[in-house]
Amino acid sequence: MTCRTRLMKTGIGTIAATIVGGVIVGMWSAHPAAQATGASSSRSPRVARGEYLVKAGACNDCHTPWRLGDNGPEPDIARLLSGHPATLGVPTEPPLAPPWFIAATATNTAWTSPLGLALAPNLTPHPTGVGSWTEREFMAAIRTGRHKGTGRAIRPPMPVQPLNRMTDEDLRSVFAYLQSIPAIDNAVPVPGSSPPASGAVTPIPPAGPPAPAATPVARGKYLVDVLGCEDCHTPFKTGDKGPAPDMSRRFSGYPSSETVPAGRHLEAPWASAMTLTQAKQGPWGTSFAANLTPDNETGVGTWTEQQFIDTLRSGRHQGRGRALLPPMPWPSLSHLTDADMKAVFAYLRTVPKVRNKAPEPLAPTK
Ligand code: HEC
Numbered sequence: 001m002t003c004r005t006r007l008m009k010t011g012i013g014t015i016a017a018t019i020v021g022g023v024i025v026g027m028w029s030a031h032p033a034a035q036a037t038g039a040s041s042s043r044s045p046r047v048a049r050g051e052y053l054v055k056a057g058a059c060n061d062c063h064t065p066w067r068l069g070d071n072g073p074e075p076d077i078a079r080l081l082s083g084h085p086a087t088l089g090v091p092t093e094p095p096l097a098p099p100w101f102i103a104a105t106a107t108n109t110a111w112t113s114p115l116g117l118a119l120a121p122n123l124t125p126h127p128t129g130v131g132s133w134t135e136r137e138f139m140a141a142i143r144t145g146r147h148k149g150t151g152r153a154i155r156p157p158m159p160v161q162p163l164n165r166m167t168d169e170d171l172r173s174v175f176a177y178l179q180s181i182p183a184i185d186n187a188v189p190v191p192g193s194s195p196p197a198s199g200a201v202t203p204i205p206p207a208g209p210p211a212p213a214a215t216p217v218a219r220g221k222y223l224v225d226v227l228g229c230e231d232c233h234t235p236f237k238t239g240d241k242g243p244a245p246d247m248s249r250r251f252s253g254y255p256s257s258e259t260v261p262a263g264r265h266l267e268a269p270w271a272s273a274m275t276l277t278q279a280k281q282g283p284w285g286t287s288f289a290a291n292l293t294p295d296n297e298t299g300v301g302t303w304t305e306q307q308f309i310d311t312l313r314s315g316r317h318q319g320r321g322r323a324l325l326p327p328m329p330w331p332s333l334s335h336l337t338d339a340d341m342k343a344v345f346a347y348l349r350t351v352p353k354v355r356n357k358a359p360e361p362l363a364p365t366k
Pocket residue numbers: 006007008009010053054057058059060061062063109111117118119120121123141146147148153154155156157158159163174
């Protein structure tokens with residue numbers, strides 16, 4: 001069973017949408033505050049690198065609870081990375097009929113799928129978070145995909161597979177940054193379906209991958225791997241070992257051959273749901289992962305490097321088209337440096353072209 005599905009990283013934001021010819025055009029208001037962290041000026045290079053990876057890697061999308069702010073939903077920075085709020089308890093799982101595979105609450109901290117209920121843990125350096133963890137234990141959790149303590153498999157949508165592709169040094173940086181943020185007291189409840197904590201399992205973490213070669217394409221591949229673009233932009237298929245990315249359709253987005261799933265309405269506290277084929281539905285309507293292969297007509301084949309950078313910085317198609325909808329984590333990716341965005345683009349130019357026109361988003365239904 002693969003747990004590589006980082007199926008839904010949702011920015012639950014506001015959308016003021018109008019429909020023109022069936023196409024949603026609107027302002028998706030993203031919140032730069034979403035990426036604000038407990039800033040401190042004197043940081044070691046390792047902590048600074050960790051902060052860069054945590055911000056660009058969108059850990060906030062799931063480990064910081066979302067709240068309704070003045071401008072719509074946004075991660076609650078006062079509860080930065082403190083996980084699923086204890087006050088909300090263990091939510092009752094909603095009925096989830098295929099093709100919907102996984103659903104998230106409005107806080108974006110509780111997730112349900114056939115692989116189980118997963119509550120985002122507290123990543124702050126409090127005793128209820130990772131305060132008592134050693135670097136070695138943190139590395140072991142990511143390298144083995146197993147919870148510290150119980151040793152059970154870490155469930156989706158936690159992007160274990162992408163994070164496991166990080167070098168040892170980068171993972172150490174992430175841990176160093178997490179140890180530097182404000183400690184928040186929040187004992188995330190344990191879902192009843194979890195096996196009880198038993199003998200601590202702290203296997204020796206295998207060494208991570210070597211640092212990528214200095215070429216832009218190699219660096220871009222590394223970033224695409226660890227930032228998990230694949231988890232959303234490659235459609236999944238169900239094989240003998242459970243859902244896995246369909247490598248023949250790598251990075252090609254929601255398959256045009258699939259029937260677009262009809263609208264559904266989740267009961268609170270559940271707010272969004274996603275299919276294995278990479279359609280995601282929430283308050284913004286239904287969005288479909290885009291084709292990132294260098295196909296000229298349906299992918300990014302004719303895009304310039306600048307248009308790609310402008311897209312990730314502004315959250316608009318090529319920097320000037322319609323606003324990109326969740327779960328595309330552009331507010332996080334906008335933290336990437338120009339050099340890293342160029343590297344990502346250089347790598348995407350080298351992947352096999354796949355002809356596939358991903359559908360335009362659908363407006364919200366009742
Ligand atoms: C798409 C949502 C999502 C994103 C993005 C995400 N996580 Fe998680 N994470 C979760 C959930 C949900 C769990 C709990 C899984 C479970 O209970 O099996 C989890 C579990 C973890 C754990 C395991 C803790 C333990 O008790 O063993 C660690 C460590 C962790 N996340 C770190 C991170 C870091 C660091 C990032 C950013 C680089 C990140 N996560 C990004 C959803 C996410």
